[in-house]
Amino acid sequence: MKSPASDTHSPLSRTAVAVMGLVTVLALVVAVILSNPGAPGAASSSSMNQTHEATASAHVTPTGETTRVTVGVDGMSFTPSRIEVPAGNSLIITFTNTGDQRHDLVLENAVESGSLAPGESTTLDVGIVSSHIEGWCSLPGHRQMGMVLNIIATGIEGDNANGEAKTSDSAGHTGHLGHAASSSSVNTHDLLTHAKTREPRDPTLSPIPNGDVHKYTFTITEHTDKITDTLTQETWTFNETSPGPTLHGKIGDTFRITLVNKGTMSHSIDFHAGLVSPDANMRSIEPGETLTYEFVAHNAGIWLYHCGTPPMSMHIANGMYGAVVIDPSDLDPVDHEYVMIAAETYLGANGETADANKLAAMIPDATAFNGIPFQYSAHPINVKVGDRIRVWVLDAGPNLPISFHVVGTQFDTVWREGDYLIQERGRGGGAAQVLSLQAAEGGFVEFTPLEAGHYPFVNHAMSLAEKGLRGVFNVTE
Ligand SMILES: [Cu+2]
Incomplete structure (x- = not known):
């Protein structure tokens, strides 16, 4: 397992990467073992192979537990719009577009559902949740209308300890994955x-x-x-x-x-x-x-x-x-x-x-x-x-x-x-x-x-x- 940010010429960082990778692999193995494969909405084992290390951080110990939630759409909101996950748990979201037009769900760690027609459903493997993760619908204007999903990591010290949701990016000039893209002006x-x-x-x-x-x-x-x-x-x-x-x-x-x-x-x-x-x-x-x-x-x-x-x-x-x-x-x-x-x-x-x-x-x-x-x-x-x-x-x-x-x-x-x-x-x-x-x-x-x-x-x-x-x-x- 490779870390895209690692400098492979440094023995120190190579060791650190190896340790982190081992921790991640072990956490995944434990998560697969602990998760109930018969539970409704359970992800297939193949989808579990995709991990998102961007969510892992050093100060949160993987618990080996998996949290599973279902998320729908009501008008211009996700339902629920807030998910609490014990820090260190893996998170699997079953996202069903229960709205009346196309929507998607994009998370700030680059996990995304793709565009779903009304009635369509997909499963997102969010990875290990170690801090607050914001999600939104990336169709034009939908995020600003209120289609924001807050994933709150509970039980950790620091500014996430109260489970406070981030307010949606008020600048709002976000591209598909939330990177700022400045709007234009003209004379x-x-x-x-x-x-x-x-x-x-x-x-x-x-x-x-x-x-x-x-x-x-x-x-x-x-x-x-x-x-x-x-x-x-x-x-x-x-x-x-x-x-x-x-x-x-x-x-x-x-x-x-x-x-x-x-x-x-x-x-x-x-x-x-x-x-x-x-x-x-x-x-x-x-x-x-x-x-x-x-x-x-x-x-x-x-x-x-x-x-x-x-x-x-x-x-x-x-x-x-x-x-x-x-x-x-x-x-x-x-x-x-x-x-x-x-x-x-x-x-x-x-x-x-x-x-x-x-x-x-x-x-x-x-x-x-x-x-x-x-x-x-x-x-x-x-x-x-x-x-x-x-x-x-x-x-x-x-x-x-x-x-x-x-x-x-x-x-x-x-x-x-x-x-x-x-x-x-x-x-x-x-x-x-x-x-x-x-x-x-x-x-x-x-x-x-x-x-x-x-x-x-x-x-x-x-x-x-x-x-x-x-x-x-x-x-x-
Ligand atoms: Cu139109």
Whole structure:
């Protein structure tokens, strides 16, 4: 048995390693003999061959006893979430995912279960417990939501004597095995420079397709996407775009969506545009599974859709959101009709998912209309003087409000969350400077630029505009 940390050129350390190895072997032999092979959940003898010496320390004498526990999942917690083990005992955990989406269990001594689907079970040989060991679920955001397992070594002197649980790493920037991986930051210049290299997403609202029944397949994938020329993040998407496809229909239309999960974890979808029972339609599905979700659009609006698998903040922040536009029955024709979906980005380490702590603190690194910060500053939207323009705005969040403003214009028509706040024709007098929306709210504004020029549109919560929620209408004669 080798110690990876040993210097084999030193006779002293070679002797020490040999003694430690002998102690470990003896402890294991005793543990195998003492453990009851007929006990429920008993590990097979082959799994006992894997030991984890990282947990052994010099001041704890192996007892030769084995502690066996079963651990399940309830929502976003392990049950139990705390295990007491007499110091020096070996520990065998039978981990069953009794939750409703995929989870894993990773211990700080590098023992891990691998990702388990709901109902799956595995056995973890933790080794000899000599001090407190923390465990957690490594799926993005799950640890921060509370999926922490504390293994307490009892009966030893020192700071573990009271069996005090460690608090979960408040920095929380942990990689798969708990090593710190610093989250990223970004500046306006780099975001704008990158936006110039990207093809902008066409903000034009597509016409309503023919017929009363609209069928789509939404395929979920997980991949990396560039944020700047040098920084990438793992994004989760419907049909490889974030936002996902914008659907458009009229009141009374039926939408039939086949959801296909080609990712590595559980995902789902929740269409605010429909009136359906969440139980079956919005359930999480496993990688490889499909789900048919059908709804009738009873009411007008720009409706959010999003993945509803916990932690929802993480699934939305990683890109799983989009819009369904259902026209009010009294819409007038306009020259241009656009969709702007506002969302926030909370950068994790390069190449990784959103940072769960920034997400919880609601302090985004970047913000964007239609997925790419500053894309309509880099690629202004061209209109003519006197054109009538309608802009549908949806706040996909996941957290922060938007105060949508177009510099140099006033909105003579504002429709927000189901009704007109201001309606141009027939009601003279007032106009609006912003359409204000909380997370998941939506509406539209109409306006007409009267002179040529460059008309910025922004989130007038200015600090959020400065992180990317900004674009320009280029108005020409
Ligand atoms: Cu998801």
